[in-house]
Amino acid sequence: VGLVPEVKTAGEITVDLGQPGQSGWKAYVVRFAFGGAVTASAGLIAQVYGPVVGGLFLAFPAILPASITLIESHDGGRAAGAGALGAAIGSLGLMAFGALVWGLGLHLSAWQVLAGSALIWLVVSALLWGMFEWARRSRQQAQRNGPNPG
């Protein structure tokens, strides 16, 4: 496995609006509980230990175990691995989110900081995912074409 791991994913992006219902309410109850608990804990930790320690927990992988478990049960183990890899890409977007709050928190209004940070997370994550997919497809194409004779 090189820089771009071999992940077999469906090539086309699809949105299945029936999928959330198929996940079952139990999965959402678990995510609600974990998400709520981590958000409350992050606030509590910030109050007790200050914002420097509390801020670390703004990027805690609270619901990832539940999310990849759900992917594993629906789409198999390799899809769960691909989901975790997607989270790695999303974490780079989360770094951009934090950096924007850090840099602009003092200078802009609350809604400008939050909207801008959410947008930068989405743009960075989507761009990096697109680059990752392009690299993966290029490698697959090269493998299909085989070694260059001569």
Place this chain on the structure above:
Amino acid sequence: MIGELAVRFLLGGLVVCVFAAIGDALKPKSLAGIFGAAPSVALVTLALVFAKEDGAYAALEGRSMVAGAVALLAYSLVVSRVLLRRTGQSPINALVMGSLAWIVWLVVAFSLWGLFLR
């Protein structure tokens, strides 16, 4: 205090579920996985911080969040590598690996805190 924690719990749980629903609806799963690292906890926490504290407090949390996101990157890479490489007989499933790897997140996050933020 209890009331504020309850508000955090409810809002945090709600926003996490919204991002999770978007992720569930998307394929391929590498794209859906991005929403596993959505800024759900951060959005709720920072909105409440801005309502109660000043921008300097939020900026400090943002700086630490960068370190937390580096730890999340390490966590996600470890989890994906193990899940993509395991064999059919492996007893490690996604839930076990995803939970065990919280240790990776804690070690990386607090190492960065000790080195650069303290």
